[in-house]
Amino acid sequence: MSSNGSRRREVTVADVAKAAQVSKAQAARALGNYGAVSEDVRGRVLAAAEQLEYRPNELARSMNTGKSNTIGVVVGDIENPHFGLTTRGITDTAKKSGFNVILVNTDEDTAAEVEAVRVLLDKRVDGLIVAPASSVETRHLQRVQDSGRPLVLLDRNAGQMDVETMAVNMADISHESTQYLLQAGHRRIAFISTLKTESPYRIGMVLDSSQIADRLEGMQKAYQETGLPFPADLVRLNAGDADSIRRVTREVLLMPDPATAVVASDGLIALSIVEEIQELGLAIPADVSFLMYDDFAWTRLTTPPLTVIAQPVYNMGVAAAKALIRQIQGLPPQKPAPKFTATLVRRGSVGARRAVEAFRAAEIGCACPTKP
């Protein structure tokens, strides 16, 4: 109905001022609610504004206040409910303080992350929350700090940078859950992650992700304490897509000395692993024990319900946003930095180790010739 072709010029303070027969300065004061304005003028201006459907141009406003009331959030993958919930925590909190969120997805690609940070900085966001893809490549984050723009990290830290970081202590929970598996009799525990690396894992390798590094450290510590050798051959990284996750799962379960327990690095990867286990005809936990990071609601619906490592993801999002906003407002960081602890939720997917023979049988019966 209305002509949309010719975009009508937006109404500005000047227009309102003219309509209210006052100076632009007065109109601005009345609308911006600052300075001294007589009741008479205020009334006329507000009426005119209403009449003309005036809406302030936030861009212009941001321009000379230097505040955009917008924060940038850079995550690896919103599709992953882990980040979905965290994002929810961030946006909920941001909204309460009048901030909007520009969300950028990096697909865990550092180059994309660097670009994202640059663009957000160019857009003059008031601050950034980043779940860094790499804990090593951190120059871009350092640049954010240098420019004096507030920054808060999520999930993983960035080298030895001194930044507020909202993350659980992965080493501890990994240690605890590995102990749990070891106590159940497992010796061959596989750890499968999407983390991209140049070469296959070997002990002592420097990993790009502090989070994964910590988890492996926790595992090793548990093994060490028990005096058992750490099965580094079962640490499988680079399980990027569903196919490679499934292939890796097959490998660790069908190899000569197979894994008797599998740990999934996140909720997305877990889906493919469990599917593959089911497809191999193996039963959880009778044949293989299973443990995953992140507690999603669906993990209670499988048979058996899955044993998981629950992380307070929503709260971490909330805390990250709060910390960032505090920084933006120039307040000092919260006195005792908030600590987040993950908890091992024992449900039913971890059982006692079974005799290896069963696996051998499975291997032979499957007639799988794959062995690189």
Add this chain to the structure above:
Amino acid sequence: MSSNGSRRREVTVADVAKAAQVSKAQAARALGNYGAVSEDVRGRVLAAAEQLEYRPNELARSMNTGKSNTIGVVVGDIENPHFGLTTRGITDTAKKSGFNVILVNTDEDTAAEVEAVRVLLDKRVDGLIVAPASSVETRHLQRVQDSGRPLVLLDRNAGQMDVETMAVNMADISHESTQYLLQAGHRRIAFISTLKTESPYRIGMVLDSSQIADRLEGMQKAYQETGLPFPADLVRLNAGDADSIRRVTREVLLMPDPATAVVASDGLIALSIVEEIQELGLAIPADVSFLMYDDFAWTRLTTPPLTVIAQPVYNMGVAAAKALIRQIQGLPPQKPAPKFTATLVRRGSVGARRAVEAFRAAEIGCACPTKP
């Protein structure tokens, strides 16, 4: 070279111009890559920019180009993987064309949505993608249209507004899946949704959500064709939180003439329903058949795998972003408006109706027999 202490003033074109010993206009041309600039000047300017680590202020740029290269996305709940994936489709597509995304969560609250739209408009986004909470309260969307700002809707339409809308034909798929359930012998089919309404459902009621309305229409049509009465008493709305979902589930399954099949309106609600069914000691599909909207990976992991209505959510996100960007660039809408069809994925949670007596038994002696 690197920063000294704190907040250095941002480098501007003027600074670069001075360093390169040219006028501000020339520097701007060289940097903005427009107008005529000699090789000599271009070189000096770019060198100076590099040297000073110049970064353009996108705010200022947006201000007089009128383009912010940002689109606003307003959804009900990012936590819901349905929107998570859609959002992924939107951001992926937007990024390819150089657009950023400001994401706002409304919690399916119309007031919040109105506010969100206003704020985004004030921020001068180039266009909006909205999954409207209400198909009735659409003044704010009309206002977007009137202002000539591009708009694309997701999932649900808005009254009789003429807007590009990316959504599946819910009536059709609902009709199809209801037929499927009816053919399996089910007569008492429950439909549970979070949709907020003033009063309980009754036939002919005007619903706020076109999507839910269409689904119910499809169900009714299927019943009508079979000459069977539509069990309006089993349509349960307002199942907002986990508790009420569970309560409603119990109600429809334990009432005198109980439902023999349950349809979950979305993937989030489905979790609680299935959990409650399991807790009641009922078996799927032996005791109750189950069907849900949205195909999430985890639905393949339950025993039995769940029968679902798969919607091309990612693609709808992609299409919405494409359509919006097309509008922003002033191009005409895609010739044949893209059609999205949902598909019924028959897995294993729908079975033949069981004798009602079984339910009576379950109701009376919920000394729930543990399943095999």
Add this chain to the structure above:
DNA sequence: GTTAGGATTGAGACCGGACTCACAAGGGGT
């Protein structure tokens, strides 16, 4: 040797608000 015409260039006008400054008017104190 001019001269037309395109390539370069700098000054300055915007964009739409926020904010500084100079100045007028009104009230109170002495």
Add this chain to the structure above:
DNA sequence: ACCCCTTGTGAGTCCGGTCTCAATCCTAAC
């Protein structure tokens, strides 16, 4: 009546870019 101080007000600057316009160069054509 005089001075001080608190409001109220408009003109104009600024933020950091884009873009117009007129002036200046330079080179090929006449």
